[in-house]
Amino acid sequence: MEIDIIVWILQIILVPVTAPLCVGIIRKIKAKLQNRRGAGIFQPYRDLWKLFHKDEVISKDASWIFRCAPYIVFTVTIVVGASIPLFASYSDVTGSGNLLVIIYTLAIGTFFLALAGIDIGGAFGGFGSSREMTMAALAEGGFIFSLLTVGIISGSTDLFAISQNGLIQQGYLLPSTLAFLGLCIVLLAETARFPFDNPATHLELTMIHEAMILEYSGKKLALMEWASANKLLIFIALASNLFFPFGLAQHADSGAVLVALAVFAVKTIIFCLVIALLESFIAKFRFFRLPDLLMIAFIFNVVAIILIH
Amino acid sequence: MSTLFLQFLLQIIFLTIVFLHITKKNLDAIFAYGIQSLAILILLINSFFETGDISLLFIALLVCIVKVILAPGFFAQLIKKNELIFSASTYLNMPLTLVVLATLTAMAHSYRFSPITNIIPANETLLSLALSTMFLSLFLIVNRKGALSQIIGILSLENSIVAFAIFAGLEQSLGLQIGILFDISIWLIIATVFISMIYKQFGSLDVTDMKKLKE
Amino acid sequence: MFVLYRSMIDVIISQIIFIASLLCFTVGGIGALLLRKNDAIANIWSNFFAILASLFGLSFAALAVMSGGDTSFSIGAFSLPFFSLSFHIDQLSAFFIFIISLISLFCSVYAIGYVKHFYKKYDIGVLGFFYNMFILGMLLVASSSNWLFFLVAWEIMSIASYFLVIYDRHDQNNVRAGFLYLIMTHVGTAFIILAALLLYKFTGSFDFASIQSASLLIPAPIKNIIFIFAIIGFGTKSGIIPFHIWLPDAHPAAPSHVSALMSGVMIKTGIYMMIRIFLYMIWPVPVWWGLALLVLGSVSSLLGVLYALTEHDIKRLLAYHSIENIGIILLGLGSALTFLSLGMPSLALLGFTAALFHTLNHAIFKSLLFLGAGSVISQTHTRNMEEYGGLIKYMPYTALFFLIGSMAISALPPFNGFFSEWLTFQSLFAGITLLSFYEKWIFILASGSLAFTGGLALACFVKAFGATFLARPRSSHVSHAKESSLSLRIGMASLALLCLLLGIGSGVMTVVLEGVGKNMAVFKNAASVVSLSGQHIVVGKNFASVSLPLLALFFMVTGGLVIYITKFIINKHQKVENNITWDCGTDLTERMEITATGFSRSIILIFRGILRPSIQHDIQYHDAQSRYLPKSRTVILKVHDVYRYYFYQPLHLAVNAVSSRVKNIQSGNTNAYILYIFIALIITLLSVLWK
């Protein structure tokens, strides 16, 4: 009985707790590839701790939207984190594990992030929001269709049901791979990773995600950084648990849960490795070539769906 | 009277209309109309002899007064007052007008119009000739540019209808004849007043310069 | 849910209530006309009776929808054949009466305050008269039961809304917009009349019920013609893409509470009649109808939102969004029609419920947005979003309500827009999973366009809200803007509350709407796919389930925790300093902010194949010689109106050419006139005597 409570709590806090770790791992791998030592993998925790304790400067042009956007964006990532299959494929905490609900809840986060970007009235925020919304609008099609492919294969759009049906059946290998590729492109777009946006840069012309949170400082910046880390982990979890659904705890017993946690950790590390490798080897695309990339993702998913019958 | 004589009278009417197409001078046109009305008058008198109906004689008298004396008189007086010797020309040149006249008469005589022309099989030729005079006078109004010739065209159309009625045996009772004549006379008066007004406003009787009223 | 006992008394009471609401509208209208000498009294009179009438309508509709059962009665006998004021209100028309009364209630509350700024300029009595007649026309359209009465109501609605569109007649564009609107509506009505006549030709009557019973007599090709006429006729009124050109001109021209009613409710009457014809009157319909509706829906939704992105006039932006949402409703309807003709009534019921729910939701949030835009315009006296900015500091409540409206329209979860779009998605996904090859592709196209529409709508409303309310004022208009008066705020607040309530209570609403669907003969025996288990709405065998109340609750709890922790536990005594925004050392002018055009420039350039934008730069310099010190630089981004340029303009020129050629027969030449008579005589004679 108490295993259920632990699993329930774990489901909620797992994403916020381990997200900065992933970011730390990715930075560590990138540093290694650029043969420099780089900060430890727990550096993001220290950054967050530091930011939480710094004073804050808010522009006098900002309205209440600027002030509560961080809270909303962060809460969204926690809610979504709690309602996607991480390690246990039965414990649906919020009861809304449906793919559309996930996508549109994430859209709330993007919506308020963009509004916050415009609210200060600076040039960078406005342009960041404009580019972010363009990317989000184009990515949404690919995102829905990739999850839909897997949904149709497993006969239900409920994420937990998808993650319950074990390894990908033989007949659907090609559609699943196409959908997975599509989802990876959408992952890179949504979490502002490399070909779309350079997370580390503050170069005005190129930054999308950074531009919107440029004006934040102190606790609000911490929440924003943390939220983007959470979002990264959510997408990694979605990609891993829906397309490689093995190793998830099917029923509430401590052994299976521990194994599932380990398998989840391994899968996440592999994804972080892939992302870091990607960021080191390819350059950031010009802004107006990104829509073609997103269209490719959308076409992949459409072809995937057509192939299922 | 023999049909030959009736045929002759009808041919006179036919020729007067053809002459109206050709003439250049207004005075000649009025003179032609006078002859035409005279022919109608004789026709009426002839049908009086045939049926012996006194009222026909009375109508003939009225026709004589209105059509033979009054109308030409009005017109002559009008022409003298405004020196309108030469009437406006026609739309089609002479040969073309004659070609059209020929086709119209041929059409009237063709078997297509047989149901109308042999209402009374006996004078089938007369009726077809009367019909052709009707078409010709209609074409006269279309072709002439002068206002006076158009008026004369309408009056000759009325004459040819009356001729057709006489030959097709459609005589009317006295009251109707009087009514029709009364109308024609009123119409005559109004037409002459209009012509003088047109002359006063437009300086000439040429209908083509009345072009202002269009979309 | 208690089932109301449907006794005879109820029937009579509900009839009395309905007639009472019609009477109140007429009394309100005529009274306003009589009292037009004094503006204030006329305004109060017309809006008071409009509110009273919509309350009556609301109670009647709620009663009818809840308790099921149809009421049909007729008023007065007329000496004209075929024509009788006969009403037949089944659950479907009760639902539409519910929408009409609901929105007119809040718009009338809003109008009490809003119309004040027309007081000295125009005749308020006339506004009150046409406003009441407009709503009365819509109510009659929703409840009439024979074609003639319907056409009368339809024309009353169109002509009343025409006079409302040209109400602000000092601005020449409004008159031109009204002119275009009435022409397009009239062309639509011509096609509707033709469809009605075709129905009459084969079934021998104008009455809906007898047409339905005799619908087997109508041969298939005629049904297709009727379908095409109905699409053109009602598509013009609902603003489906090829026939939409009047909508972005007419809706913004009307006073805002009227454009809210027009956008929210009037375009739904077209949808209502499409349902009435396709699903009720000429039922067994071929498959391609549903697919055609799907294609039309996806085209309308995608292009609607793309054109909305190019707009920088706030009311035109909202008008284009109406086209987009009509497209979404058509997607629901199209999927319902396809499933029905393929013999899957239960899935069709799902699509139908989705369409009805989105009709209700769109009516609510679109009128909320228009009312918000109206109060913004009444304060800033301009519709150009480039001259707004920073209004949230001057009009906080309006900003909040506009934000709720924008979140609802971009289908963000806690609000009602999300749930109806979710249902539409479910019916489209069901289509994808179950259907075979070319139907499946159309369903994929439809869900793809719905997905992109969702994303682009989100971008468009970030632009609309951001450019209007956030950052610093970009023109002097904003500085003297004040918060809108009480009645305006009440109108908007209740609509915003409704958005939230319908979002949270969407489970209950779906079951009610399914009841409305089941009441129709077509869905009589359809098993309902959507079931309400506890708080979850489950579609199919656990195909998809969502429970908005639980999600919202979880959202509130975590949000509260996060705020509590970060604000009060971690670093409680944190100093917060107000300073200026980062400006890289230059002085921060309002030119630095993003403008509406700037915001959507990237999306427009991405979709330049469809939109064909034309960008015009011009720079003025201080003096002729130096090219390096530009005084001012303006960028005008215009989108090429494809429909007007390629279809409506040539059509107008063709008719003009023909009529100017026909005009020449009136050449002024008397001889020519007589020649016409002569030729007419000869030709008729010969044609008769030829044999």
Add this chain to the structure above:
Amino acid sequence: MYQTELLFILISLFAAALLCFLSRNRRLIEVSSLVASGIALMESVAISLQVAHFGANVSGFFSTDALEAVIMLIIAVVGFTSTVYSIEYLRRETSKNIIGLSGVSHLRSRVREYFILLNLFMAMMFLAITVSSPIFAWIFIEATTLSTAFLISFYNKPSSIEGAWKYLIINSIGILLAFFGTLLFFPAMNSGIGNGLITWHLLATSAANLDPLVIKVAFIFIFIGYGTKVGFAPMHTWKPDAYSRAPAPIGALFSGALLPVAFAVILKFKMITDATVGSLFSQNLFIIFGLLSVAIAAAIIFVSRNYKRLLAYSSIENAGIMALGFAFGGLGIFAAMLHMVYHSFIKSALFFSSGNLLLAYHSAKIASVRGVINIIPVTAVLFLTGFFAITGAPPFGIFFTKIFILSAGIKEHPFIVATVVLLATILFIGFLKHASAMVFGQPPADIVKEKEGLWLIIPPIALMALALLLSFYIPPFLYTLLNKIALHY
């Protein structure tokens, strides 16, 4: 038994004409014409009530059955309202000396001449419709042409002379063709009763033994002849010129009263031809010319530049629709008759409002009339409601009659109905373009807002109210009359 009422109408009208001719006093002229047309109105209502109760009456010189009673009603109502209107209209015009006249005495004689001809014109119309013999009907219609010739050239300007001239010439040709057609109806007749008075009734009863081919030709001549008077398509060319030049009340009388009279005569002949030849022949004729009229009217309205010509073309279009109504038969005839009633009232109201526009703006050009709603608001409202009524907007009856006519026609002629609906839409667009251009927009600078004459507004408002009332409640006696017509023709 209605002889007395009928004679009473005619005597009162002729007496009024005579009085106007004799007296110099303008007040007397106006009052006498008003009284005469008032009497005509009351008497015709009485007659139609009697006809509704006791059925048709054929007595000697006069014969009034259902069709005549309805047409008499129309003439009386339109005549009365236009007399009322012309009194105020002429008073305004003489004060603004729009009538191109010099000198006051000359001016008073023109007004006198106007009222004489007006009374004569109404008397002739009453006679034309109620007389029992086709030839007399022809004579009196010819008389209407003559009496109105000078009314059209009332303003004595070159363009009005031109309009009157064209009216005179084209109508005279039409009337003569009709004369020939009427004569052709009589060949088999006179063998029977010698030179007795050939009446409609007689023609109808002996229709069987008429020679079909002759009757066909005769009906073509009748249709083309009287069609010129009604204004069917190829023969309509005089209408826009005459209506735009004639004073507004005369235009109202033309399209409101003269058009139904000529139409009624054609209908009477149609009844006889249908009896001999079968109804198909006349239906085709009506359809072809009706469709042509609607098409040409719709096209030209789209580009017309003068609002009085606009109303003329609208009359042509409505004549075309009435012809289609009679051609489609069954419900179509009932609807066409109702359409005739509505059209006469609404078109006259429109003509009166166009008269007001002319008084305020002194020009008939659409381009020079702007912002009427600010200058003469009541006329603007009247003009706009008249426009909506005439093109068939619901509260007014024309919407219903158009739908009934189309529904009667959809059975056999779906394509014709489709084209009519299309043409009606083009006409609506054209008309709306001009109406909204005139009513809204900025008024030209030199036009000053003045108080509108009370008596200039009351007649059109009365007519519109009557049309609105009739579109919802048709009085029983009118209903029985219309049903009789529907059965009879």
